Amino acid sequence: MNEQSPFHLPRPRLTIEQATELARDRFGVTGTVTELGSHQDRNFRIETDAGTVVLKVANPTVATIELEAQNAALQHLVGLDLDLPAAVPGIEGSRIVRVTVDGQTLDLRLLTYVEGHPLTDSVRLSVGQIRSLGDVAARIVRGLADFEHPGTDRFLQWDLRRGGAVIDALVPYIDDEARRERLRTVSDAARQRIALVAADLRVQTVHGDLTDDNVVSRDGAAGTITGVIDFGDVAQGWLVAELAATCACVLYRSPQHPLAILDTIEAFAARVPLTEAELSALWPLILVRTAVLVVSGEAQVHLDGDNGYADANRAREWLAFETAAAQDGAELEALIRFTVADQTLADQRHAIASTEHPVLGPLDPAARIDLSVTSAAFDAGSWLESDIDERVATDAAARLGHAVTRYGEFRLSQTRIDTADESITLALGIEAYLPADSQVTAPIDGTAVVVDTSTVRLEGTDYDLWLTGIVAADLDGQVIRAGTALGTALGSVAAGSQRARHGTAIARVTVQASRLRGIRPPLFVAPSGAALWQRVCPDPSAVLGLEILRPLADPTALLQRRDASFARVQEHYYQAPPQIERGWKHHLIDIHGQSYVDMVNNVTTVGHGHPRIAEAARSQWSLLNTNSRFHYEELVRFTERLVELAPDPLDTVFLVNSGTEAVDLALRLALSYTGNDTVLSVREAYHGWSMAADAVSSSVADNPRALETRPDWVHLVEAPNAVRGKYRGMQSAPQYLADLDRDLQTLAADGRTVAAFIAEPVFGNAGGVLLPDGYLSGVYERMRARGALCIADEVQVSYARLGRHFWGTEQQNVVPDIITIAKAMGNGHPLGAVITRRDVAERFADDGPFFSSAGGSPLSCRIGLTVLDIMRDEGLQENAEVVGRHLKQGLERLGDRFDSVGAVYGMGLYLGVELVSDRAEFTPATAVAARLCDELLLRGCIVQPTGDFKNVLKIKPPLCLSMASADHFLHALEGVLGELST
Incomplete structure (x- = not known):
């Protein structure tokens, strides 16, 4: 390699200190100097009291006349309605100043700074x-x-x-x-x-x-x-x-x-x-x-x-x-x-005109098959099977005589999982499945070109018509009239997938129009190119004798309809959300066939679209669904199962519809049982939206006025956040308990008695922060000494999510008096429960009977049992432990590389990543978290921020999350963190 090549241009050797002196001595400019990036020059931004300027130090190989040309070009472009830099003269009046520094002869220029x-x-x-x-x-x-x-x-x-x-x-x-x-x-x-x-x-x-x-x-x-x-x-x-x-x-x-x-x-x-x-x-x-x-x-x-x-x-x-x-x-x-x-091409229709001579003779519109994201043919994950479209279509053709796919359809079978790349899902042609040897006819006048043994291109006046899957007639290069036979359909679609109807083989013929003359277009393209490609390849339905279908609905228009009829306070994720219409396991799929790893949906514990849950719901709906005042077996089976899973001595179950209802009921149980008047709740927590559940919630992210509006019967205690709390470290429990002791003394002095202490055993709303070691045992001991009950809000962190533990309280080696659960219980079906002791439940009976219209219905109980069966049969607790450990280790490695990662929280598949702009000060990076979530969406991962500062990524996917998907998420997160840190 010739080191003297004119393309070998190392930058001038110049320090910030030298640049500072040159700016002062040659241009009379002083201020804060920062070096800017450049391939072959040196650029320094100088922030002065009068404004910002840039000192440019040209590579020594650049001639002065070339710098003069740059200044002249800038002057020439004045008035172009663009902000451009302008050359500032030096102390001696020249706009180019030559200096010698460390043996280098250098040309300097000072330019105004372009804001933006x-x-x-x-x-x-x-x-x-x-x-x-x-x-x-x-x-x-x-x-x-x-x-x-x-x-x-x-x-x-x-x-x-x-x-x-x-x-x-x-x-x-x-x-x-x-x-x-x-x-x-x-x-x-x-x-x-x-x-x-x-x-x-x-x-x-x-x-x-x-x-x-x-x-x-x-x-x-x-x-x-x-x-x-x-x-x-x-x-x-x-x-x-x-x-x-x-x-x-x-x-x-x-x-x-x-x-x-x-x-x-x-x-x-x-x-x-x-x-x-x-x-x-x-x-x-x-x-x-x-x-x-x-x-x-x-x-x-x-x-x-x-x-x-x-x-x-x-x-x-x-x-x-x-x-x-x-x-x-x-x-x-x-x-x-x-x-x-x-x-004028931009105004052309996305479809071609009809013809008197359909390509394949009369086709029945009812034979059009649905291969879209919402097709019932793709339930239970069958869309991931190879050749699934072909099998669905040939089966339909065997029943109906023929089958036809739909132009402009986003095919679920083309969706790819665990990738940041856009799935190529938009169909630009139509495939007809029909008896082999069916005649294929030219629908328009044109020149026939036999492209290969199974493809004919018919070159018409306005477009090419590509026909694949036919035995072509001897017409290559001939000008033919509409109605001319082009050939016959080939005998079978693929080895191993041939279907027959009355002994007749089914063939596949693909029809595609293109305005790219002579160039074969792709059969599928990415949704991002839909507008262009549908101009290039218009809908050929008309030449098949079929009606043009209406285009797919616009997700933006649907969002406007949602806002018009649905309370906007019930927020949605993302400013421009994808329209999600299918889920499978830990994947979500939008109407364009783009897949996303669901890293946030702890409601769907065993995964989306689970066939066992679908069948359980169908079966029970067909038998009975009523309320728990009637007597039926499913309720008994489910409550017995919950009691088996609960820690001793909890032996009695209430069934409700949600976590909010469970918390509300738990508070009523405690107040009724103790007869006391005050409930202790930790700061930063969220427990639900009802009057009582909201009363013990103090997360300012969920309610900006939470700290100002707590009712008198609620007393907030310090949040034992071992990472960003008042006291830090896993050994900080004694300090938090000392604060609690002072709170209890104050309450006693005011004549207030404690009915209950409620807290999550893991700080879910803060992103899965583990409590300091021994904190709950110390709290529970103090509560029971005063006759108060201990409520564990397990709505988010229970049901095996922590991997090593089924219940969150196990991590703290305590047993509460009341457990509230929901979310995971029904895998998306509204189902919640309160588990407590028999004496607590019986005391509540003194206030009258309890009833929840849908809580404990046969359907809810059947689904709840099925969820537990799936968790057991598919080893989901073990999966949460193994994949969760792998995922957390990967997140911690990213924390070692990127300063914006302040901390990694949690265990199992309840994890959090706190983003900060300053590690020493632990300053929340709220804006970075928002941008990161938007970028991860574009890379096929759904995650959202949580915490009082909305700067903690909450990572709580379905428990079936695979290693491959965990690695895809880690890779995507690494890429975004890298881009945001440059």
Whole structure:
């Protein structure tokens, strides 16, 4: 490797102290100096009393005339309605000041600071930001179209006219041989395509680096870019290379959605129309740009080892290259052309016109089969089985004579689990399952092209019609009329999946229309590309003689309907929530077929969609459902089972509908049994929404006025939070108990008597924080000495969730007088219980009979028993222990790497991650927690914040959570924490 290559440009050697002196002595500027990132220069932000400026120290290889060109370009673009920096003269009046530092001759410039939030502050770019990037790039191109300066004729490694030379010079810096050869192979092919049109590409002065690093948005700009902050790469170059650089940025910012570049391209082309040659060169130029970024970054890190900026960018530069290299180049070029074509295309229907000659003869609309997310064919997880669509369809065809799939359907069978990538679920064609040897007819006039042994492309006036699964007639290259026989359906759909009706084999014929002429479109695409792809591949139902189906409902419109009829105080997760319509085990699936690992749903303990629960409900509903004043066996069986599980001496059960009702009843039991007047509750807790349950709840996250509005019969004691509480550490119980003793003395002095103490045995609302060792035993001893009862609110943490323990109180080695449970009991069915001693229950009878209309119904009891059976039979407590330990260890490893992780709480599958902005001060990072949850959703994980500061991730998934899903969550969390920490 030639260390003297013009592409080897280590940054100038300059410390912050030296930069501070230069700014003072040469420009008369003093203030707080911070270094900014750069590949090959040095940039320092200086915050002065008068405002903020940037000291730019150019690489010694940059000629002064080139810096003059940059200043002139900035002046030329004044009036462009963009915030741009301006050069500030030095003490001696020059806008470029030459100095010598440690033997280096350096040119300095001082520029005004462009206010705004860098686009790099956004973890993920919005559609508006992506389009704004393209629009700003075009505006700069137009603004520089008539700009000429001798300093723009420069040798620059970012000039894509020299992209091949840069790659050749720097590719040896890639240490991994396989990656090095892949980059060389991909970039060589792209360079060859560019060479075919290079002579016809327009050349002018370009900015050269309109990317997220160099643009900002002011507050209130709704994602629109308002300023450009760096013009260090201004030079002569291909006009279209400006757009290629911007598209490469979009690729590494939106790797899951590579077609997002089409929004950038469309916005650019709306201001600067592209020529035929530029349309041909654009995609290969994007590939070359990503390759140049990769080799430049690798070389810079080798040469300039302390360049953290270049090192941090390497991963995303490789990601951009790999994303680009994975695309079908011909398809991308065709999509680019389609995007920037005559805008009348945008108005075309998403369906093609009907015809007198259906492709497959008359088809029965009733034979259309449902393969969507809500299809009953996919119950009990069958959608994960291979070839399930084919089996469902061929079975239907065997019954009905034929079966037809639906265009524009988001297929559940295409959903992938445990992935951050978007599932490719949208069907762009129709599959017909019908007797083999059925005739296939041309529905329109066109040219027949036999593509392969089972595929014919019929080239019509407005679109191509692709027909797959047929034995083609000898028509290749012939112009044919509508009604001409194209061939017959093949004999079977696949080995092992052939079905027969009266001895007739079932064949599958796929029909797909496309406006990408001559290019075979994909049969399935990602939902994010639905709007584009449904323009490209319109609905072919009409050429099959079928009615066009209405499009799927919009989740946003449904949310508006919800807000119109449903009390908004009953909040929903996420500002723009996915519309979830199916669950399976620990996965949730939205209407677009995107899957999410459910890390928050402790209600659904044994998992979503469990067939045993579905069957138990169906069976019991068909027999009887009434109230517990009637006599039936299910109630007895269920309460006996609960008593078996309860710790001695708890032997009596009340059945209710929810945790709130259970807590409310428990408080009434205690007040009735003791005849005393005061209930002790810990701060920060949440116990329910009824008058009594809310009275003992003091979480300000659930009720901002909680601490001001407690009734007189409730006394709050200090929350024994061993991590962020008044006293810290697992050995802090004596200090908290000493405070409790003082509370009890005060109450006694006021003549108040204690009826009960209520607390969760693990701080669920705080994210699963374990209580200090011995705390509950000390509290319970004090309560019983005063004749008070001890209530354990086990609504969130019981039922094996802690893994090692079935009940939360076991972790503290205590037995309460009353246990309240709910949530997990019914796996989503409303079911709650209070378990206590017989004497406590009987004393309550003095106040009259107790009755809950649906509590203890046959249906509830049957479901409750089934949940316990499933937990036992599927080893879910053991799974909570094993997977929970693995998950917690992984979270703790992330805590070792990321300062924003302040603490990891809990055990089993009740865990919490507290996010902080300052570990020493333990400052809650509420905004970070919110952003993190939004980003995890986009990576296929549902998690939500909890705690009084909404900064603790509550991790309480169904107990069937798999190791694979736990690892997917950890990987996704690691990625988001990494992005938020840069």
